[in-house]
Amino acid sequence: xxxxxxxxxxxxxxxxxxxxxxxxxxxxxxxxxxxxxxxxxxxxxxxxxxxxxxxxxxxxxxxxxxxxxxxxxxxxxxxxxxxxxxxxxxxxxxxxxxxxxxxxxxxxxxxxxxxxxxxxxxxxxxxxxxxxxxxxxxxxxxxxxxxxxxxxxxxxxxxxxxxxxxxxxxxxxx
Numbered sequence: 001x002x003x004x005x006x007x008x009x010x011x012x013x014x015x016x017x018x019x020x021x022x023x024x025x026x027x028x029x030x031x032x033x034x035x036x037x038x039x040x041x042x043x044x045x046x047x048x049x050x051x052x053x054x055x056x057x058x059x060x061x062x063x064x065x066x067x068x069x070x071x072x073x074x075x076x077x078x079x080x081x082x083x084x085x086x087x088x089x090x091x092x093x094x095x096x097x098x099x100x101x102x103x104x105x106x107x108x109x110x111x112x113x114x115x116x117x118x119x120x121x122x123x124x125x126x127x128x129x130x131x132x133x134x135x136x137x138x139x140x141x142x143x144x145x146x147x148x149x150x151x152x153x154x155x156x157x158x159x160x161x162x163x164x165x166x167x168x169x170x171x172x173x174x
Contacts, residue, residue, distance in 0.1 A: 022059035030100035045109035054101035
């Protein structure tokens, strides 16, 4: 994944969710890095994470579809209500890295400012399908570029020789 998450002024809170499901016997599927493109204040709707909810037990509780009654609340509602959370109030340029199975949500943006988070994800090479479709086109994602390849491509571009990697990917998109 490689994108920018935008929260418009007046945006409502997201529902609590994981980006990928818990897959039995699998390590972390994706790690996501949010980079604040401006100071993220409380009124801008920072991301709220529920640390430790990347586990099988937390996902089992979260999947509870029982509806609330006067006598009892669902395990999902109880988990959300009682589990400690942390807020992504970040200075510009700071990053937050999290396991994509961790429950989280963007909170309401009550400010008059946009909140922008540049983000990218790293997929565990030991895991096949992460349980959720990627947003990067398969022609680009299939390239499976390494940091060394990207650094070499950047050096080539800076020397005025163009971008061999971009040219190769662009030819596949035609």
